[in-house]
Amino acid sequence: MARILVIEDDVTTAREIATELTAHGHEVAQVHDGQAALDMAMREPFDAITLDRMLPGMDGLVLVERLRERRVLLPVLMISALSDVDDRIAGLRAGGDDYLIKPFASNEMAMRVEVLLRRRQQSSESAILRVGGIELDLIRRKVRVEGEPVRLLHMEFRLLEFLARNAGDVVSRRIIFEQVWGYYFDPGANLINVHIGRLRKKLDRPDKPSAIVTVKGEGYRLDAV
Amino acid sequence: MLSEGLRFRDIRNTSTFRLTLLLGLVAAIGVVALLGLIYGLSARELDSRSDRILRAEAARLEGIRRDQLPDHIRVAIRRSVSGLNYYGLLDREGRPLAGNLRGSSGFVPGHVREIAGRSGRHGPVRLLAVRTAAGETILIGRDITPLVDLRRRVFEVLAFSGVAIALLILIAGTLLSFAPLRRLGRLQRSAHKIAAGHLEERMPILGRGDELDLFAGTVNTMVDEVGRVVSQVKAVTDAVAHDLRTPLTRVRAQLYRAGQQPDISPLLAGKVDAALADLDMVLERFAALLRISELETGSRRAGFHTVDLAALARAAIDLYGPLAEERGIALTLEAADGARMFGDDKLLFEAVGNLIDNAIKFAPAGGRVGIRVRSAGDGVRIEIRDNGPGIPADQRKAVLRRFHRGAGSEGVEGSGLGLSVVAAIAHLHQLSLDFDDAKPGLIARLHSPGR
Numbered sequence: 001m002a003r004i005l006v007i008e009d010d011v012t013t014a015r016e017i018a019t020e021l022t023a024h025g026h027e028v029a030q031v032h033d034g035q036a037a038l039d040m041a042m043r044e045p046f047d048a049i050t051l052d053r054m055l056p057g058m059d060g061l062v063l064v065e066r067l068r069e070r071r072v073l074l075p076v077l078m079i080s081a082l083s084d085v086d087d088r089i090a091g092l093r094a095g096g097d098d099y100l101i102k103p104f105a106s107n108e109m110a111m112r113v114e115v116l117l118r119r120r121q122q123s124s125e126s127a128i129l130r131v132g133g134i135e136l137d138l139i140r141r142k143v144r145v146e147g148e149p150v151r152l153l154h155m156e157f158r159l160l161e162f163l164a165r166n167a168g169d170v171v172s173r174r175i176i177f178e179q180v181w182g183y184y185f186d187p188g189a190n191l192i193n194v195h196i197g198r199l200r201k202k203l204d205r206p207d208k209p210s211a212i213v214t215v216k217g218e219g220y221r222l223d224a225v
Numbered sequence: 226m227l228s229e230g231l232r233f234r235d236i237r238n239t240s241t242f243r244l245t246l247l248l249g250l251v252a253a254i255g256v257v258a259l260l261g262l263i264y265g266l267s268a269r270e271l272d273s274r275s276d277r278i279l280r281a282e283a284a285r286l287e288g289i290r291r292d293q294l295p296d297h298i299r300v301a302i303r304r305s306v307s308g309l310n311y312y313g314l315l316d317r318e319g320r321p322l323a324g325n326l327r328g329s330s331g332f333v334p335g336h337v338r339e340i341a342g343r344s345g346r347h348g349p350v351r352l353l354a355v356r357t358a359a360g361e362t363i364l365i366g367r368d369i370t371p372l373v374d375l376r377r378r379v380f381e382v383l384a385f386s387g388v389a390i391a392l393l394i395l396i397a398g399t400l401l402s403f404a405p406l407r408r409l410g411r412l413q414r415s416a417h418k419i420a421a422g423h424l425e426e427r428m429p430i431l432g433r434g435d436e437l438d439l440f441a442g443t444v445n446t447m448v449d450e451v452g453r454v455v456s457q458v459k460a461v462t463d464a465v466a467h468d469l470r471t472p473l474t475r476v477r478a479q480l481y482r483a484g485q486q487p488d489i490s491p492l493l494a495g496k497v498d499a500a501l502a503d504l505d506m507v508l509e510r511f512a513a514l515l516r517i518s519e520l521e522t523g524s525r526r527a528g529f530h531t532v533d534l535a536a537l538a539r540a541a542i543d544l545y546g547p548l549a550e551e552r553g554i555a556l557t558l559e560a561a562d563g564a565r566m567f568g569d570d571k572l573l574f575e576a577v578g579n580l581i582d583n584a585i586k587f588a589p590a591g592g593r594v595g596i597r598v599r600s601a602g603d604g605v606r607i608e609i610r611d612n613g614p615g616i617p618a619d620q621r622k623a624v625l626r627r628f629h630r631g632a633g634s635e636g637v638e639g640s641g642l643g644l645s646v647v648a649a650i651a652h653l654h655q656l657s658l659d660f661d662d663a664k665p666g667l668i669a670r671l672h673s674p675g676r
Binding site: 107187197 | 470471473474475476477478479481482485505508509512513543544545547548551571574575578579582646
């Protein structure tokens with residue numbers, strides 16, 4: 001469970017974000033204007049922030065800059081009605097960690113918050129990632145499944161690493177495409193499916209179910225098997 | 226495009242230079258013709274004056290009795306202070322009888338003839354021969370060295386002034402062309418800035434009211450209008466973005482929340498899921514449309530940097546290779562190193578990726594898709610070729626229209642906005658997007674204009 005600060009001026013949207021995050025087992029505090037949000041973020045401990053880009057009183061960009069100036073290094077998911085790549089770059093440059101465009105699907109938003117929370121937890125972890133029988137050596141970039149080495153291509157390794165870092169959580173195709181490949185357009189469902197399919201072929205063992213689970217309509221999850 | 230430093234080629238091509246040259250040429254022809262006329266008239270006048278003297282002297286000698294003629298000739302020679310007059314008396318056979326002229330052939334009695342000078346003996350001479358009643362011939366000559374010198378000098382002056390005038394015209398043309406050319410360069414730089422999306426830029430006006438000022442004024446009015454329209458479109462886009470996105474987020478969220486209720490009936494849950502799927506499709510298209518207008522109205526070139534197109538194409542092959550392989554399509558790349566352009570790499574990747582994705586969708590199973598990246602002059606050319614059904618020539622423009630779904634796209638995933646996005650990205654990068662027949666199949670080409 002994590003404590004999340006939801007900064008959003010539209011009350012219905014704020015309530016929806018809160019409901020979804022609560023459903024994912026997090027504790028949520030809501031604020032509806034910039035100054036109150038800044039005060040609250042300084043006063044109380046949080047694990048992550050969702051931040052509307054256009055707030056009354058203070059621009060979301062300014063808010064995230066103020067937070068960073070005050071050494072508040074919490075992961076920030078910026079939510080914006082502006083979809084231009086320049087706006088995204090501005091949001092990330094100001095100190096945002098991820099950028100989600102309105103209108104968004106609630107579960108997609110929650111997934112992104114989970115990804116940010118996971119990233120924060122893992123930043124000081126060891127160089128070996130283990131999920132069930134899968135072991136990733138992050139320094140030598142080697143993978144073993146049930147102790148047997150598996151040769152992965154560069155992007156396959158990055159895909160597996162991302163799934164492993166978020167093991168147990170569903171990540172959407174869009175999040176995968178953004179975080180693994182670094183592009184912000186819709187690649188179409190099939191493209192990511194094919195890459196997942198190839199990775200599965202290399203990881204799966206005949207006597208076990210696939211470690212990569214497809215969650216219909218949502219995305220993929222790496223499970224410990 | 227004018228170069229930064231002015232070159233003679235630029236100057237030579239200006240209308241000022243050509244006009245100066247033409248007017249100068251007309252003036253030069255006029256001056257030379259006038260000088261020529263003066264020269265011709267004065268030469269004729271000098272000749273005829275000298276001939277009149279010859280004829281008067283001839284008439285005087287003809288009136289003298291035959292026996293006194295040799296004496297008169299001797300006296301006349303003696304009296305010729307300048308030594309420039311020549312006399313001669315020839316018998317019927319042309320043998321000299323008196324005078325300092327040793328005879329001459331080829332003269333016609335009664336006519337004046339000019340004899341070229343002989344070095345060390347005499348200068349050029351005009352010579353008149355008259356036949357006496359006794360059948361003898363009197364020759365009278367005048368040395369016309371000063372006259373010939375004068376003629377030569379006048380000719381030299383003409384030739385020299387002709388060359389000088391020509392040089393002056395060239396210099397004047399060049400100097401006169403400098404200023405308009407510099408102004409034109411400034412106008413051109415302004416135009417390029419405006420074309421690059423800096424709609425606040427205006428063309429410089431000097432206030433002279435000349436044709437360049439008039440032209441710049443007209444362009445500025447046009448840019449004002451374009452700027453006004455663009456900002457209106459942008460304002461509408463922003464309003465749509467802000468005022469519709471938040472309510473749409475709410476609609477989706479509430480629908481989703483309704484579907485999450487534990488006591489929902491399976492029938493209703495199915496309906497909610499179907500409504501969500503439809504809504505997501507609408508939202509996706511809405512997002513794509515907004516993105517196209519943002520790409521078309523934005524001045525995003527601030528974030529541009531040098532993009533290595535060969536590396537970009539290799540990354541695209543890595544991304545789309547597995548998709549092609551799954552359909553048994555051979556995906557090949559032919560990329561020239563050094564193909565670079567100024568742009569946004571993420572957007573260029575999206576455009577190239579979209580075209581590759583289309584080619585893979587439309588190539589037959591077991592077919593082939595080839596990507597070719599080349600630099601062409603100072604531009605670039607990216608070609609994606611498949612061996613699918615292609616696009617009939619009369620539909621190649623239509624496919625760029627928003628929501629267009631071509632024949633043969635039934636059952637193929639897509640919103641009909643993909644190529645509109647590619648076209649918007651191409652436009653932002655000042656690239657052209659067009660389609661050609663690969664015989665069989667389609668060539669989709671992104672290229673710098675004229676390459």
